[in-house]
Amino acid sequence: MMMKKSYMPLLTACVMVAFLLLTACSSSSKSSSESSSSPSATPTASASTAKASFPRTIASGDGKQVTIAKKPEKVALVHWGLTEDFLSFEVPSIAVALPFTEKQSQMGSELYKPYTSKYKDITIVGENTEVNLEKLLQYAPDLIIAGTETNKKVADQLSKIAPTVFLDETKMDVWNDWPGVMTKFGEMLGQEDLAKQAIEKFTTAFAQAKDQLKGVEGTVAYAQVREKNMWLQGTKYAGHYYEPLGLKPPEQANGEGAELSLEGLTKINPDYIFLGYFNYTDKSLPALADEWEKTDVWKSLKAVKANHVYKMDGSIAYGFGPISRLYGVNAIVSALKK
Numbered sequence: 001m002m003m004k005k006s007y008m009p010l011l012t013a014c015v016m017v018a019f020l021l022l023t024a025c026s027s028s029s030k031s032s033s034e035s036s037s038s039p040s041a042t043p044t045a046s047a048s049t050a051k052a053s054f055p056r057t058i059a060s061g062d063g064k065q066v067t068i069a070k071k072p073e074k075v076a077l078v079h080w081g082l083t084e085d086f087l088s089f090e091v092p093s094i095a096v097a098l099p100f101t102e103k104q105s106q107m108g109s110e111l112y113k114p115y116t117s118k119y120k121d122i123t124i125v126g127e128n129t130e131v132n133l134e135k136l137l138q139y140a141p142d143l144i145i146a147g148t149e150t151n152k153k154v155a156d157q158l159s160k161i162a163p164t165v166f167l168d169e170t171k172m173d174v175w176n177d178w179p180g181v182m183t184k185f186g187e188m189l190g191q192e193d194l195a196k197q198a199i200e201k202f203t204t205a206f207a208q209a210k211d212q213l214k215g216v217e218g219t220v221a222y223a224q225v226r227e228k229n230m231w232l233q234g235t236k237y238a239g240h241y242y243e244p245l246g247l248k249p250p251e252q253a254n255g256e257g258a259e260l261s262l263e264g265l266t267k268i269n270p271d272y273i274f275l276g277y278f279n280y281t282d283k284s285l286p287a288l289a290d291e292w293e294k295t296d297v298w299k300s301l302k303a304v305k306a307n308h309v310y311k312m313d314g315s316i317a318y319g320f321g322p323i324s325r326l327y328g329v330n331a332i333v334s335a336l337k338k
Contacts, residue, residue: 061168084321087115088198097126218271276314
């Protein structure tokens with residue numbers, strides 16, 4: 001009995017320690033399980049892209065297989081029309097070619113700021129189809145992204161500067177298929193998850209816009225307003241502002257559209273007119289619509305009589321890529337939503 005009495009405290013202590021250890025392990029396991037299943041613990045795009053595997057081999061539009069040895073830290077996009085598609089991705093440093101001069105571009109605008117502010121530096125290496133090879137060489141990119149048609153003249157020189165992946169513009173409509181372009185960018189950069197998230201963000205915004213525009217009846221015309229010309233934006237280049245939003249184009253807008261005269265506009269006589277001014281931010285520059293608005297012919301239009309004429313920045317709204325198109329969609333919804 002004396003022996004039982006002396007060992008009981010020790011036995012009890014051992015049981016208690018084992019119990020506590022078991023409880024701690026169970027609690028830890030449960031906590032870990034709960035953490036991994038909670039929304040806040042879902043891996044972010046940054047976390048998933050950080051684990052992207054390199055080297056990786058990409059099928060280039062020029063028929064070659066391009067090996068990207070490591071995760072690119074400096075990327076040059078020399079296709080002037082695809083900058084917006086590229087700005088959703090996470091790269092420390094980028095170089096881009098712009099449609100116009102840097103002063104005329106949107107790179108420093110408030111519209112682009114949420115996208116451009118994350119980059120350590122942005123270098124301009126060209127305007128439109130002209131690539132400044134000297135500046136590009138000085139920039140020393142890890143990867144160059146180009147178009148088979150847009151950058152055809154300098155294709156051989158690009159490949160000598162850095163690994164170059166071409167988008168095949170004979171097979172891909174890079175001007176309108178921005179989801180396809182962004183998917184390809186994600187593949188090159190090892191940021192497939194980020195591409196999916198960005199595409200979902202923009203497509204959701206478009207879908208919500210369509211829902212807000214239910215009940216809009218009649219035809220909608222989008223015009224590009226220049227100093228001495230006005231152009232009806234056709235479904236080929238502005239189709240995203242028609243059917244995807246549930247809006248009806250005038251018959252004359254099917255296809256590429258056409259240059260407008262005031263008399264021609266009266267024949268179309270749309271129910272709604274959006275004037276996309278290219279002097280929107282600088283009113284000191286002339287615009288043809290300013291002259292038309294003074295005439296009785298203009299005042300006889302259905303849209304004018306119903307006060308259904310709206311102004312927006314055409315240099316953005318008629319641009320290429322999701323950022324510009326989202327601007328245009330927001331402007332349209334703001335004007336037309338019931």
